[in-house]
Amino acid sequence: MSTWRDIWTEASALDRAELLRKDDDWLATSWRSPRSWLVQTVGPGRIAMAEQTSLPRLRPRGTFDAQRHFFLGTLAEQGAEPRAVFTTLEHEDALPEGLTAISLRTAVPQLPGPEADIAVAATAICQWNHRDRFCPGCGNASTVTDGGFARWCDTCERFTFPRNDAAVIAAVLDDDDRILLGHQKSWGGGRVSVLAGFVESGESLEQAVHREIGEEVGVRLREVSYLGSQPWPYPRSLMVAYFARAADTRVRVDDMEIVDADWFTREQVARVIAAQDDAVAASGRGASGWPDGAESTTRDVALGGVPISLPGPGTIARRLIEAWLADETGLSVPAQTPGSPDAPPHA
Numbered sequence: 001m002s003t004w005r006d007i008w009t010e011a012s013a014l015d016r017a018e019l020l021r022k023d024d025d026w027l028a029t030s031w032r033s034p035r036s037w038l039v040q041t042v043g044p045g046r047i048a049m050a051e052q053t054s055l056p057r058l059r060p061r062g063t064f065d066a067q068r069h070f071f072l073g074t075l076a077e078q079g080a081e082p083r084a085v086f087t088t089l090e091h092e093d094a095l096p097e098g099l100t101a102i103s104l105r106t107a108v109p110q111l112p113g114p115e116a117d118i119a120v121a122a123t124a125i126c127q128w129n130h131r132d133r134f135c136p137g138c139g140n141a142s143t144v145t146d147g148g149f150a151r152w153c154d155t156c157e158r159f160t161f162p163r164n165d166a167a168v169i170a171a172v173l174d175d176d177d178r179i180l181l182g183h184q185k186s187w188g189g190g191r192v193s194v195l196a197g198f199v200e201s202g203e204s205l206e207q208a209v210h211r212e213i214g215e216e217v218g219v220r221l222r223e224v225s226y227l228g229s230q231p232w233p234y235p236r237s238l239m240v241a242y243f244a245r246a247a248d249t250r251v252r253v254d255d256m257e258i259v260d261a262d263w264f265t266r267e268q269v270a271r272v273i274a275a276q277d278d279a280v281a282a283s284g285r286g287a288s289g290w291p292d293g294a295e296s297t298t299r300d301v302a303l304g305g306v307p308i309s310l311p312g313p314g315t316i317a318r319r320l321i322e323a324w325l326a327d328e329t330g331l332s333v334p335a336q337t338p339g340s341p342d343a344p345p346h347a
């Protein structure tokens with residue numbers, strides 16, 4: 001199983017082969033190669049799979065069609081030519097026998113690193129080409145180029161490229177090392193998470209963290225520290241994760257996006273994660289963000305009287321929480337307030 005760290009912070013095993021994707025003859029020849037590999041996506045965020053722990057080894061079939069067969073890159077293999085990886089968007093009822101559409105959110109935490117990269121890139125590229133078929137300049141249909149990584153408009157004579165919507169996600173900590181977790185209006189049950197929001201035009205990532213936390217919970221921040229990022233192609237976000245130190249602890253939720261939020265201790269959060277992971281393992285359904293009944297043994301850890309549940313493995317929100325529990329926040333140690341029990345004795 002992949003951990004968040006080894007998937008998203010190391011070099012990808014998928015060589016995106018920028019020069020090869022521009023070579024139409026090479027793409028058509030590779031499509032016919034018995035060594036090439038096809039990944040079928042099914043609508044937003046779903047992949048055709050037989051099991052959740054590996055991608056099926058499908059071979060491309062039929063004639064290569066550059067308008068719907070997209071080239072993701074190559075995988076190096078010992079003692080052999082690199083293997084070309086293609087993807088296409090398929091209707092659910094046209095999938096090969098034995099395959100069903102499985103959610104990437106469920107599958108990605110269980111896939112080996114290279115396959116997780118391929119699955120995420122496949123859904124991102126298929127969805128972009130499906131949703132953005134028309135030129136934003138003139139409204140005419142554009143055509144696929146560069147193996148699906150660009151589209152060309154003959155009328156405007158210009159390219160468009162896949163868009164990534166940057167969003168910041170921040171674990172806010174107070175001077176007592178508690179974490180701020182909020183409940184969104186659109187979420188069911190006791191689901192809580194760290195806070196997130198889209199970056200606006202003309203804004204830095206750090207400025208977006210300050211603004212979003214201020215808007216959603218009214219907390220000012222003293223320090224912001226980068227953790228890492230994760231593609232989140234549902235449909236096209238790039239999540240950029242930060243730790244932040246609160247300058248004050250009074251919470252005033254905006255009641256628009258966040259309807260409740262509060263501070264939780266390490267002991268409380270670690271207990272909920274352990275109970276939730278046990279419930280997922282016992283259910284036998286594989287990784288799931290919010291398993292039913294996970295709160296039954298941790299009823300006392302609640303927000304607004306409702307037992308909380310936390311983000312599942314494979315999400316950057318969960319990674320932030322785990323990094324905090326492991327003391328890997330990158331934030332400076334909070335200043336000790338005079339008279340607090342842990343303050344060092346004055347010389």
Ligand SMILES: [Zn+2]
Nearest residue numbers: 135138153156
């Ligand atoms: Zn145009």
